[in-house]
Amino acid sequence: MVDDFKIDPWGGSAIEEEDYTRLIKKFGIEEISESLRQKMIENRFIRRKIIFGHRDLGLIFKAIEKGQPWAVMSGIKPSGPFHLGTSTTALEIVEFQKMGGKAYYGIADIESWEDNGIPWEEAEITAVDNLADILALGLDPSPEKAYIWRQSLEPKVKDICFKVSRLVTQNMLKAIYGERTFGLYISSLVQVGDIILPQVREGPQPTLVPVGIDQDPHIRLTRDLTRRNYKKFFLPGATYHYLLAGIDGSEKMAKRHPNSYFTFNESLESIEKKVKGALTGGRKNLKEQKELGGEPQKCMIYKILMYHFEEDDEKLAKDFEMCVKGELMCGDHKQECVEKVLKFIKSHKKKKEKLIDKARSLLNID
Numbered sequence: 001m002v003d004d005f006k007i008d009p010w011g012g013s014a015i016e017e018e019d020y021t022r023l024i025k026k027f028g029i030e031e032i033s034e035s036l037r038q039k040m041i042e043n044r045f046i047r048r049k050i051i052f053g054h055r056d057l058g059l060i061f062k063a064i065e066k067g068q069p070w071a072v073m074s075g076i077k078p079s080g081p082f083h084l085g086t087s088t089t090a091l092e093i094v095e096f097q098k099m100g101g102k103a104y105y106g107i108a109d110i111e112s113w114e115d116n117g118i119p120w121e122e123a124e125i126t127a128v129d130n131l132a133d134i135l136a137l138g139l140d141p142s143p144e145k146a147y148i149w150r151q152s153l154e155p156k157v158k159d160i161c162f163k164v165s166r167l168v169t170q171n172m173l174k175a176i177y178g179e180r181t182f183g184l185y186i187s188s189l190v191q192v193g194d195i196i197l198p199q200v201r202e203g204p205q206p207t208l209v210p211v212g213i214d215q216d217p218h219i220r221l222t223r224d225l226t227r228r229n230y231k232k233f234f235l236p237g238a239t240y241h242y243l244l245a246g247i248d249g250s251e252k253m254a255k256r257h258p259n260s261y262f263t264f265n266e267s268l269e270s271i272e273k274k275v276k277g278a279l280t281g282g283r284k285n286l287k288e289q290k291e292l293g294g295e296p297q298k299c300m301i302y303k304i305l306m307y308h309f310e311e312d313d314e315k316l317a318k319d320f321e322m323c324v325k326g327e328l329m330c331g332d333h334k335q336e337c338v339e340k341v342l343k344f345i346k347s348h349k350k351k352k353e354k355l356i357d358k359a360r361s362l363l364n365i366d
């Protein structure tokens with residue numbers, strides 16, 4: 001169980017099921033009501049209940065209904081290639097962009113320096129790779145639909161950071177993040193700049209930040225500083241998704257557990273091996289599986305398919321039911337998952353290759 005005040009937005013907190021309920025209550029995150037879910041049903045993450053909570057998602061719905069502008073903001077810390085965990089927020093921003101939000105996508109290179117000691121020149125190489133990934137996943141970079149920036153090169157983000165800092169004390173940051181370096185404290189204020197940027201550039205409008213619950217400290221800080229510094233702005237809203245645990249059964253996806261995730265740049269052989277080694281919710285043997293049924297809610301194969309690789313909702317629901325009834329066997333289902341993942345990765349790599357130049361030009365790199 002995690003300490004309420006130590007949800008670590010930089011450490012990839014391992015959050016257990018009961019923590020979600022406690023965190024929702026403690027920090028005032030709203031659960032997605034059935035009526036709101038129905039209103040936003042076209043969003044796959046909301047429909048599948050991967051997004052379980054929100055702040056001010058209703059304002060986004062109202063803006064959609066009235067045809068008013070709204071923004072969806074996300075980003076990536078360029079410290080490594082896309083993997084199953086980082087691609088969740090990327091896919092969410094793509095989904096919200098399709099619903100009409102202007103996508104703001106920030107390359108958090110200040111954070112990759114402060115958190116991981118990666119110099120900006122090195123981060124630039126990873127940023128190009130990451131940006132090509134999200135373009136291949138469907139982000140439309142046309143200027144009327146998206147704005148993409150690097151923290152280190154965006155003066156408005158730095159201006160916001162300086163402006164809001166005046167009202168921030170060390171104690172305030174310590175209460176939210178615990179004892180941290182000033183570098184990380186500064187990078188949290190730079191993130192405030194990232195999140196407020198859409199309204200600074202284009203005027204007050206609802207803004208949505210899709211995140212895992214471990215990023216909530218940044219959202220709470222940003223809302224507080226928006227309230228105190230930008231009276232006419234909307235408080236930035238957020239959606240919260242369940243974090244994917246390590247596919248091998250580790251509590252989280254982490255470099256020190258190399259089988260807990262796969263990146264989109266890995267060889268097909270390596271990915272196949274990792275998916276085949278994923279933790280399932282299956283029973284000890286076939287006899288028990290048929291008698292007792294499996295536990296898809298605990299199964300990483302099911303989650304991999306649900307989060308990323310199964311397009312068809314009905315098929316997902318049917319597989320769930322068949323698993324519970326003992327009519328679906330893990331070996332067959334794993335093989336199906338492996339085939340879907342490999343098919344996706346092959347096509348993704350081809351698309352991405354063609355988008356590297358586009359990514360370089362969007363980041364103004366010669």
Ligand code: SF4
Nearest residue numbers: 281294299323330333
């Ligand atoms: S049958 Fe499929 S969903 Fe059920 S436990 Fe096995 S792999 Fe998971």
